[in-house]
Amino acid sequence: MTFEELTTYLTEKFGDKLELLETGKFEPFFLIKKENLVEICEAVKTDDKLLMDFLCNIGAVDTGEKFEIVYNLASIKKHIRFDLKLVMEYKGAEVDSVMSVWIGANWFEREIWELYGININNHPNLKRFLLPDEWDQGHPMLKNWDAPDFKRMPEVE
Amino acid sequence: MTEGLRTEEFQVNMGPHHPSTHGVCRFILTMDGEVIVRAEPVIGYLHRSLEKICENRTYAQCIPVMDRFEYCTSMSCNEVFSLAVEKMAGIEVPEYAEYLRVIMLELNRIASHMIWYGTTALDLGAITPFLYSFREREDILDMFEMTCGQRLTYNYIRIGGVSRDIPPEFIPKCKEFLATVDHKIDDYERMLTENPIFMVRNKDVGNLSPELAIAYGVSGPSLRASGVKYDLRRDDPYSIYDRFKFDIPICHNGDCYDRYVIRIKEMRESAKIVRQAIEQIVDVEPNTGKMVKANFKPAKGEVYSRIENSRGEMGVYVQSTGDTKKPLRVKMRGGSFNQLQVMPELVKGVKIADVVAIMASLDIILPEVDR
Numbered sequence: 001m002t003f004e005e006l007t008t009y010l011t012e013k014f015g016d017k018l019e020l021l022e023t024g025k026f027e028p029f030f031l032i033k034k035e036n037l038v039e040i041c042e043a044v045k046t047d048d049k050l051l052m053d054f055l056c057n058i059g060a061v062d063t064g065e066k067f068e069i070v071y072n073l074a075s076i077k078k079h080i081r082f083d084l085k086l087v088m089e090y091k092g093a094e095v096d097s098v099m100s101v102w103i104g105a106n107w108f109e110r111e112i113w114e115l116y117g118i119n120i121n122n123h124p125n126l127k128r129f130l131l132p133d134e135w136d137q138g139h140p141m142l143k144n145w146d147a148p149d150f151k152r153m154p155e156v157e
Numbered sequence: 158m159t160e161g162l163r164t165e166e167f168q169v170n171m172g173p174h175h176p177s178t179h180g181v182c183r184f185i186l187t188m189d190g191e192v193i194v195r196a197e198p199v200i201g202y203l204h205r206s207l208e209k210i211c212e213n214r215t216y217a218q219c220i221p222v223m224d225r226f227e228y229c230t231s232m233s234c235n236e237v238f239s240l241a242v243e244k245m246a247g248i249e250v251p252e253y254a255e256y257l258r259v260i261m262l263e264l265n266r267i268a269s270h271m272i273w274y275g276t277t278a279l280d281l282g283a284i285t286p287f288l289y290s291f292r293e294r295e296d297i298l299d300m301f302e303m304t305c306g307q308r309l310t311y312n313y314i315r316i317g318g319v320s321r322d323i324p325p326e327f328i329p330k331c332k333e334f335l336a337t338v339d340h341k342i343d344d345y346e347r348m349l350t351e352n353p354i355f356m357v358r359n360k361d362v363g364n365l366s367p368e369l370a371i372a373y374g375v376s377g378p379s380l381r382a383s384g385v386k387y388d389l390r391r392d393d394p395y396s397i398y399d400r401f402k403f404d405i406p407i408c409h410n411g412d413c414y415d416r417y418v419i420r421i422k423e424m425r426e427s428a429k430i431v432r433q434a435i436e437q438i439v440d441v442e443p444n445t446g447k448m449v450k451a452n453f454k455p456a457k458g459e460v461y462s463r464i465e466n467s468r469g470e471m472g473v474y475v476q477s478t479g480d481t482k483k484p485l486r487v488k489m490r491g492g493s494f495n496q497l498q499v500m501p502e503l504v505k506g507v508k509i510a511d512v513v514a515i516m517a518s519l520d521i522i523l524p525e526v527d528r
Contacts, residue, residue, distance in 0.1 A: 023458045023476075026244050053371050056463060059474045059488030070474060070488075072461040076371060076387050083461060104374035107498050130201040130527060141209060152213065 001049075001080055003028060009049065010082075014040060021085065028082040029070075034095055037086060041101040044073065051075045052082075055098075058108035060116045062143045067093050067118060094119040115141040166194055171512065173202050179276060180523025182497070184512065191508050196501045203527040211487040215451055216242055216316060219487065223473075224310035226489050227525040229272055232258075232265040233466040235314035238487075240395060241462035241475040242316045246455035251444040254318040255397045260331070260434045261301070261313060262396075262464075263427040267338070268297040269467040270424045274345060277417070277517040281358050286348050293341050296334050300327060316453070318446015331435060338428050346421060359414040363503045363515035366411060373502075374495035377469025378419045379519050383411035389465035400437070401430045413518035420520070423467075454482055468492035468520050491525030 001009070006028055007020055017036045021029040032040055044052040056072040071084040086095060097120050098105045107129070109120045114128055117139040128135060138145055172183035181202035187195040207226055211219045223234040236258060243250060250258075271294040275287035298308045304323050305313040313320050349355045365375065367383040380387060388405045390398040406422035408415035457479030463472035469492020476486045496519040504512050 026458055026460050029459060054376075055374050056470060057461065057472055057474060057488065057490040059486070059490075061476055061486040061488075063478075063485065070459070070461070072472065072474065072490075074393075076385060076392075079392050081393065081461075102374070103372045104495055104498060107494065128201075129199070130204045132201070140206060 001078070006080060006082060010044075013047070014043075029085055030082065031085050031087065034086050034088060037084075038096050038098060038100065040084065041071070041098050045101055049078070050080060051077050052080070053077070053102075055102035055104055055108075056081075058098075058105060058112065060112040060118060060141070062116065062141065064143045066090065067116065069095060069112065069118070071098070088118075093117070094121055096121045097123040099123065115139055117142070164190075169509070171509070173199075176280075179516070179521060182521070182523050182526070184500075186504075186509065186512070188509075193504050193507055193509065193512070196504045196512070198497055198500055200497070200523070200526050203523050205524075205528065207528050208487050208489060211484060213483065215482045216453055216455070216484060217449055217451060219484065220315055221310065221312045223489075224312055225524065226528060227466070227468070227471065227491055227493075227522065228309055229269045229522055230265050230467050230471075231309065231311045232261045232314060233464060233471055235311065236262060236396075237462055237464045237466075237471050237473045238475070239314050239316045240464065241460045241473050242449075242455055244460045244462060245458045245475065245477055246316075246449075246453070248317050248449070250318055251446045252397070253438070253441045253444045254446040256434050256438040256441060257319050257323060257445070258314055259396055259398065259401075260431055260438070261304075261311075261319075263430045263434070264297050264300065264331075266427045266467045267424050267431075268294050270420050270427075271297075273420060273467075273517075273520045274349075277520075278349060278355075280513050280517040281355065283349070283352075283355070286345060289341075289344060289348070293334075293338065296330075300330055300334070303327060303330070315446075316449045318444075318448055320445075320448070322443060322445050328435060331431070335428055335432050335435070339425060342421065342424055349417070350421070356414065358510075358514050359417060359518065360412060361410070362413045362507065362511050363518060364410065364412045365499065365503060369499065369502060370411070373499040375469065375492075375499055376495065377465065377467070377492050378423060379416055379469060379492075379496055381405065381407045382415040382419045384409040389463060389470060393463065395462070395464055398430075401433045403427075403429050413514050416518040416520075452482055454479065463490075466492060468522065468525065469496065489528055491528075493519075493521045493523070493525040497521050497526050 019031045021031050044050050052073040052075045054074040054076050059070045061068040067088050069086045074081045113120050169186045173181040183199040185197045223238045224231040226234045271290040275290040278286035302308050305311050365383050367385050370380050370383045386407050403426045455477045459476040461474040472490040474488040478485050
């Protein structure tokens with residue numbers, strides 16, 4: 001499936017639940033809503049034409065204004081790849097777990113919870129794993145977080 | 158006599174400094190006698206927060222940081238980040254540089270599989286194979302050293318090309334290596350493939366079904382050992398891999414022994430690719446590409462690029478705002494992260510000695526997990 005075919009197919013299938021992002025000019029990035037996440041993931045995984053059975057990666061982004069969560073999906077049988085993206089406010093940031101769709105999401109989501117402080121609903125094992133157990137200095141991947149002894153490198157011209 | 162005797166589950170800590178955990182990984186094993194009931198991997202001992210470091214650096218400065226992401230195959234780390242940024246900035250890499258990249262990537266894959274071969278044998282109690290495989294790995298590292306001056310963290314593949322041309326003595330040395338590598342791999346096979354002890358330790362141990370493997374995101378040789386023919390060099394082609402003829406070996410049992418067989422075969426296939434690349438490169442005009450400057454800003458956008466690494470799918474997600482010289486976000490994804498995640502499923506009901514065999518066969522390396 002080419003870029004255009006994929007975009008048309010997905011837009012027809014999901015209608016206004018899904019929107020092609022302008023930043024997705026290199027690869028199809030679709031903006032979805034938080035409340036439709038699990039439903040859409042389940043649908044793209046079971047759809048005969050897509051079969052997105054492989055979850056490559058989940059990554060959170062702190063843009064300085066909002067949180068974004070990016071789901072990179074791939075299909076092993078159909079050789080398709082596209083990405084889903086969620087945008088949410090800092091306050092009360094939470095998202096449903098997609099472990100019911102791809103069980104491998106477990107550690108990716110744990111990492112997002114640990115490093116960004118985004119709460120994951122329905123996750124069975126939200127425990128620290130990358131940071132020390134006794135860590136109490138907040139969420140280090142946030143843009144406004146700097147290590148206490150951090151010195152910024154001089155800007156290059 | 159046994160009447161009134163109490164039995165209960167107990168916990169065993171394996172690691173973090175266990176020699177077979179290839180880095181520092183700790184397993185909390187809940188045991189019923191000698192049999193494992195539950196296993197919980199504890200990671201984070203090698204967490205350096207490379208992703209945060211990348212956010213404070215310019216794109217060109219990120220490449221040496223990527224080297225440390227997975228130091229057994231630093232070339233792949235350089236390549237995957239360069240691919241992502243080149244896609245965003247619309248940079249064309251010259252053909253000659255692409256050939257050099259493929260040669261380096263495949264040599265690096267062989268070197269990485271040689272580490273795996275040696276350490277697997279070492280974990281299972283055989284010392285000799287380790288000495289053999291490290292002898293040949295040394296040849297490859299020598300070639301890297303004469304090209305870029307480094308033996309482990311190369312910083313060779315850059316955004317826009319490669320850092321420098323290969324020296325004139327590279328090609329003869331590489332040809333010499335390729336002429337003997339197949340015999341050397343035969344030697345490796347003679348030591349382990351039909352070794353009765355090795356077979357008993359590995360056959361039908363840690364069976365990974367294709368469904369479970371895909372659900373957990375297991376990729377690379379470990380996935381192909383379960384019978385799923387999926388190789389990104391063929392199925393989501395990048396660079397110039399479509400120009401080379403090579404096979405993608407697969408096995409069907411998904412046990413430790415199959416994962417061993419796959420990696421041995423892959424070394425031969427990689428050698429095939431390097432041979433073809435060396436033949437073809439002589440007809441290409443030497444041009445190592447123009448590397449980007451420090452003030453380089455790619456267009457606003459985001460890309461997830463992925464390549465086939467020796468440990469599975471290696472990917473990197475890069476987001477650029479378009480108005481700064483630094484990436485907004487760099488998220489690294491290594492094959493070992495998912496391979497370690499599936500370990501608790503595989504070690505249920507086996508004995509402690511098998512944990513070592515399973516972990517070795519999945520070829521987990523901890524810097525890639527902890528980042």
